[in-house]
Amino acid sequence: MIHSHIVPKLIRLHILYVFLALLLNLAYADPPYRNCSNTDNYAVSFRNNLNNLLLSLSSNASITKFYNTSIGNDPDRVYGLYMCLDFFTNETCRDCIKTASQDILKLCPSTMEAVVWEENCQLRYSNKSFFGKLDVTGNIPLDNKQNISQPEEFRSVVKVKLNNLTQQAAFNVSANMYATGETAFKDKTIYALVQCTRDLSANDCNLCLQSATTDILSIYYYSIGARLLSRSCYLRYELYPFYGDTFNSPGSPQKGGGQMKIWMIIVLVVVSACLVIVLLGSYVYCYMKKKGKNGNLEQGRVQYIGDPTNLDFHHQHFQGRYKSKSQEFPYFDLASIQVATNNFCDSNKLGQGGFGPVYKGILSDGKEVAIKRLSCYSEQGSEEFTNEVLLIMKLQHKNLVRLLGFCIYGEEKLLVYEFMPNNSLDVFLFDPRKRAELNWTKRLNIITGIARGVLYLHEDSRLRIIHRDLKASNVLLDYDMNPKISDFGMARIFAGNEGEANTATIVGTYGYMAPEYAMEGVYSIKSDVFSFGVLLLEIITGKKNAGFHQSKRAPSLLAYAWQLWNEGKALELLDPSLIESCNEDEYLRYMHIGLLCVQEDACERPTMSAVVVMLKSETVTLSTPERPAFAMGRFTDHCETGPDCVSVNGLSISNIGPR
Structure with missing residues (x-):
């Protein structure tokens, strides 16, 4: 038998679920979508x-579907462009x-x-x-919320069509970097569109659309339709006509779709508003009731703590302060961690690791x-340490290890x-022996995953790491x-702000340190x-x-790889287990x-975004690699100035700056 006090909770949970589902549909249904840099107070x-630039762009939009220009003089010069989908009227x-300008x-x-x-x-x-x-x-990437019944077969058909349209848009001069087309799938028709900004070269347009196709089909291959918004290109496919003569505008009388959509939005908004009122009322009631109970408990806890110099003070202070936020404040108490690890049993x-031992729990x-x-121990106080950990925990990517929580107890600091x-x-x-388990396909997957993870840290996360x-x-x-x-x-967790990182003395790892960092303490x-x-x-x-050491031929793997590359003998370095x-072509x-990445001059090395594109596309022309850095070293002197281009620090751990 269900207890009576459980029923209101179930009702509230159900209402919350329905409300969030409706809200999500509304939130993701319509543009605009944006990508903004940090607030700079220009x-x-x-x-x-x-x-003035936005006025210029708006005035030209009635004449052409694409336009770019710049206004002003450095350092306050502004560059801008727009692109309209080619099938729309001027x-x-x-x-x-x-509208976009506003x-x-x-x-x-x-x-x-x-x-x-x-x-x-x-x-x-x-x-x-x-x-x-x-x-x-x-x-x-955006997707149609309905799923297809045969996703793998559907993805294959869509991929072929998008690739054909990509070639047409990129290399057919008369196409103006725009192409549409239809293809059959079972008893349905797939409609697809691709378009690039016209300032790109044909090769770059091809590369952008290939990258977009790969990304969208790896994420939403199961959806009946999807689109990808990029700074340099755009693609979309659906199981209904959405462009050109086949396009049914929202006000089209053929199906009454526009009026139906308006009525659906009105109904959803009204229902959602009612649900919000009910939820807020329930929440306020429950919060006030719970607050009355917790007030007495908090008073008892403070009286029990007594001496604030007690080591238990921080532990109970954090638990008491953040108890109502347990979902967003993943704090583990030391006792549970001791039980989980059998009291840190060997x-x-x-x-x-360089930061301390790691235990299974x-x-x-x-x-x-x-x-x-x-x-x-971090030089930060407990509050600052906690804030930094919570900041790092918000970084989520499939190629990053997830930080689940932490514990602070006196001077003990643990990460879970x-x-x-x-x-x-x-x-x-x-x-x-174990190396044989890593066949070529697994190794490519590992390389690509690492590249995507580093790219996320450098460019796509809310912090620059x-x-x-x-x-x-x-x-x-x-x-x-x-x-x-x-x-x-870890640099943020250990040392806090950049100005406080001077006391850290953790050094790097032989063989992986860039020469400018190893020799001069300069990193980027x-x-x-x-x-x-x-x-x-x-x-x-596999080396x-x-x-x-390679029979006195070269001082490092990098040197030997470059030597064999120039002699046309690079296959001699192939792991025998592969x-x-x-x-062979992929290996080369x-x-x-790899040789492009380890060039001695840091300016010659590609960015991780360029590396990811190189790894994904065989059509990208690679430049000739220059001499790699052979010398390795370890230094602990530091005088840090910033994370982007030129900074000096002896830390060989992560550096973070706000995005």
């Missing part, structure tokens, strides 16, 4: 130039750009660069010239976790991570051998690119860069990319 002259384009100022106030996508057009501006430059970062020890609900016991059953990459890669200790032992493997990068964000995102290049070469050769499964291309 100068008045920049704002005036921006306003009048529709003008109205769309006018929305971009509202959605991205005081930003030096921004892009807004409306239903029929997109508008972009920046304080830096981006004309003719391919940009596939920050793409926004038999549960997974390894010893089993929580009370049976969940397996990895617990890092920090051996160097998801458990990776297959240990770290180095355990497989540098063991002659430079890892600074990317190596095989910091890449963990899940049940399916998918890679997950660990120990990102290109330092991580170097480490990734070393890791890529290690993965495809470790640190301590590499001979059966490896594609991946070695080429």
Whole structure:
């Protein structure tokens, strides 16, 4: 029999579920969508130039579907462009750009660069010239909420169609970088559209649409329709006509779709508003009732604590303060962690990292976790430490190890991570017997996953993170051998703000450190690119860069790989265990990319966004790699100035700056 006090909770939960479902449908149904840079509080002259730019773009939208221009003089010069979907009339384009000009100022106030996508057009501006430059970062994938019954077959048909349209749009001069087409699927018709900004070269248009096709079909292959919004291109496919002569506008009388949609929105809004009122009333009632009870409990706790110098003070203070936020404040008490690890028993020890030992733990609900016991106490106070951990926990990517929670008890600080059953990459890669388990397909998946994870840290997360200790032992493997990068964000956790990082003395790892960092203490995102290049070469050769000796031919794996590459003998470095499964052309291309990443001059190295594109597309022409850095070193002097281009610090752990 159900207890009477449970029923109201079930009703409230059901109402909440229905409300959120309706709200999500409304939230994701309509544009505009945006991508804004950080708030920069630009100068008045920049704002005036921006306003004039938007007026210029709006006035040209009634004449052409694409236009780019710049207004003003450096450093307050503003560059901008717009693109309307080619099947719309000039009048529709003008109205769309006018709306986008208003929305971009509202959605991205005081930003030096921004892009807004409306239903029929997109508008972009920046304080830096981006004309003719391919940009596939920050793409926004969207899907039709209905699913297809045969997703794999459907994906195959859509892929072929999008690839054909891509070739047509990119390389048919008369197409103006725009193409549409239909193809049959069972008893249905697939309608597809692709379009690039016309400032791109044909090759860049091809590359952008290929990247978009790969991304959208890897995420939403099960949906009956999807679109991808990119700064440089656009694609969409549906099981209904949405363009050209086949396009049914929202006001079309053929199906009454526009009126029906309006009525549906009105009904949903009214119902949602009623649900909000009910929910708010229930929440206020329950909160006031609970607050009355908790008040007495808090008074009793304070009286019981007594002496604030007691080591239990911080523990109980955090529990008391954040008890009502347990869902968003994942705090673990020390007693539960001690039980989970059998009081940090050596038999549960997974390894010893640069930041302290790591133990396997089993929580009370049976969940397996990895617990890092920090051996160097942070110089931050408990409050600052907590805020930094919570910030790092908001970073979510399938190729990053998830930080689940933490514990502070006196001076004890512990981090709780998801458990990776297959240990770290180095355990497989540098063991002659286990290495055979990593066939060519698995290694490519690992390389691509690491690249995507680092790209997320550099460009796509809400923070900009430079890892600074990317190596095989910091890449963990899940049940399916998918890679997950660990120990990102540790500089922030250990040292706090940049000005406080001077006291940290943790050094880097031989063989993975970029020369400019090892020799001069200078680091940037290109330092991580170097480490990734070393890791890529290690993965495809099965050889470790640190301590590499090859019959006096070269001092390092990088040097020997470059030597063989120039002699046309690169296949000599192929891991013997890959001979059966490896594609030689792919191997040579991946070695080429690795050598580009480890070039001695940091400016010559590609960015991680470029690396991801190179790995995904075989049509990208690769430049000739210059001499790699052969010297490795370890330094602990530091004088830090910033995370982006040139900074000095002896930390070989993650560096973070706000995005």
